[in-house]
Structure formats: C-alpha cells, structure tokens
Ligand SMILES: Nc1nc2c(ncn2[C@@H]2O[C@H](COP(=O)(O)OP(=O)(O)OP(=O)(O)O)[C@@H](O)[C@H]2O)c(=O)[nH]1
C-alpha cells in the first residue's frame with residue numbers, strides 16, 4: 454500500500470489572481486466567494502480536497518498588496534499568518550494580466566517575494582487564466598521570464614475557470630505534504646462555520662452589485678439565525694454595515710431596488726447551501742470608521 458499524504462497548502466498571490474476560483478473548482482463546490490474586484494477574500498478560507506492518496510487542506514487567503522488602511526493590513530496579515538500552518542505554497546499569478554504587461558509582474562511581486570523566499574516553504578507557481586491569454590505566444594514568453602526568475606521551480610499554466618492544468622498542479626503538491634494520517638473526515642469540504650459562509654454569500658452579492666470603491670466599506674454580520682425544521686425554513690437577519698452615511702442610500706438603491714436584488718440573489722444561493730427554504734432580512738446600518746476600528750473588526754472575525 455502506498456503511504457497517505459496529508460497537510461496544508463497556502464494559496465498566496467496578488468489580489469484578483471483567481472485563488473478562490475481555483476479552490477471552488479478543485480472542490481466542485483462553492484466555498485469561497487469570488488468577484489472581479491480585488492480584495493474579495495478577507496480571511497483565511499479552508500477547503501479540504503481528499504483523494505485516495507492524499508488530503509490537501511487548502512488555505513485560500515486574501516490577496517497580498519501594499520496595504521494602506523487598517524482593514525487591508527489585517528487582510529494581508531491573515532494571508533501571511535496562514536503560511537505559519539502551511540507545508541507548501543501555490544503562488545497564484547494572473548497570466549492574462551502579466552502577458553499584456555510584464556512590468557506589472559515585478560510590481561505585484563514586490564510586497565511578497567522576499568517574505569515568501571524567507572519562509573523556506575516549497576512552492577509551485579500557478580500561471581492562472583491561461584484561457585484569457587491572447588495570443589498564446591505571450592504565455593510562452595511569460596513562462597520563459599518566470600523560469601529565469603524561479604530557476605528549477607515547477608511552473609504550471611492553469612485555468613481555474615475551465616479546469617485546464619488543475620490535475621498537474623494538484624499532482625505537484627503531493628510531494629510537499631508529510632506522510633501522515635488523514636486530518637479531516639473524507640467527506641468534509643471546509644472548516645468554515647455555516648453562518649460565516651452565509652454572511653460571505655451576502656457580501657459577494659454586494660460586491661457584484663455595487664460599483665467602484667463601495668464594497669470595501671461594507672461588512673456583513675448575521676444577527677439572527679432561526680431554524681424551523683418542521684417548516685424546513687431558516688430565518689436569517691443580517692446587518693450590512695457601511696462606513697459612510699452617503700453610501701447607505703446607494704446600497705439600498707432607488708425604491709430599495711439594489712438591496713432587493715442583493716437579497717434575492719443571496720437567498721437563492723443560501724437555499725442551495727442550507728438545503729432549505731430561506732427567509733432573509735437585510736438591514737443597512739452606518740458605522741462610521743468601522744474599517745479602522747480594531748474592536749469591531751475583531752467582532753467580525755477579522756484580525
Ligand atoms: N478568464 C479567467 N478568469 C478567471 C480565472 N480564474 C479566476 N478568474 C476571474 O478572476 C476574478 C478574480 O477571481 P477570484 O477567485 O475572486 O480571485 P482571488 O485571487 O481570490 O482574489 P482576492 O480574493 O481578491 O485576492 C473573477 O472575476 C474570476 O471569475 C480563469 O482561469 N480565467
């Protein structure tokens with residue numbers, strides 16, 4: 454019998470590289486929220502991938518960037534903290550972005566390169582979004598540049614969207630993991646509490662519905678959660694906090710249209726997550742300066 458490998462792999466990279474999309478694709482379930490905006494992920498998100506040979510506990514992390522606000526510093530700290538638990542790292546890069554603009558690669562790596570090297574952890578580089586690299590020649594040029602930058606390191610072109618290259622990437626991770634017993638039950642996909650997942654779904658719908666900087670001033674907190682098993686109904690009340698008075702009206706929208714749409718979309722997904730009917734109440738509250746309020750940030754599970 455071959456030995457079983459089990460351990461933690463951190464997904465690290467600049468914001469918007471597709472780390473969370475990759476996690477969801479590998480697990481075949483939506484664990485982490487995804488949006489076209491950077492800094493979507495705010496905490497370390499576990500996703501457990503179990504096969505007959507191994508169990509990889511992925512740690513999806515917030516994108517690493519030069520953070521200026523307290524909230525963003527906490528996000529970046531959370532990403533670095535997850536390295537402490539990891540046996541190996543996948544460095545995620547947006548190949549479509551760098552194929553067009555190679556200078557952006559060095560700029561985006563600056564806040565992370567030295568620290569990643571210092572960690573001494575084994576690493577593989579995933580060049581993601583290959584489906585969007587056009588013309589394909591540019592991918593070869595990017596691979597060349599990466600091979601010079603990381604001599605001898607595994608470079609795996611992938612598309613988290615289509616699934617291309619995922620098997621190869623997963624295969625190269627097994628050798629990073631120690632031989633040990635399985636860490637979590639084989640059917641467990643995450644360690645995230647269900648209430649947290651629900652608040653994340655609501656936050657994702659807000660990220661998708663709101664323009665520009667607005668979503669960054671938003672946090673979602675579940676205030677009430679009542680399960681009525683007889684009726685097969687879960688009643689959820691959530692508060693959407695915004696740090697700016699002027700944003701409250703925008704979140705609600707004309708005649709409540711925006712909030713209504715967010716509620717409908719979130720409820721639809723919550724129904725699938727909870728396998729139950731869902732009644733969702735959403736409230737918007739202004740809490741000025743919450744992104745700088747350490748105490749409030751910690752009540753949200755950040756920092
Ligand atoms: N074309 C293409 N788009 C992708 C691919 N992977 C991710 N995306 C898109 O890239 C955007 C960012 O994806 P996320 O998974 O949220 O990226 P992330 O690295 O988790 O971002 P943060 O949480 O902000 O650090 C989304 O719009 C995804 O749909 C891919 O393989 N191909």
Ligand SMILES: [Mg+2]
Pocket residue numbers: 472473474485486487493494513514515516
């Ligand atoms: Mg993410």
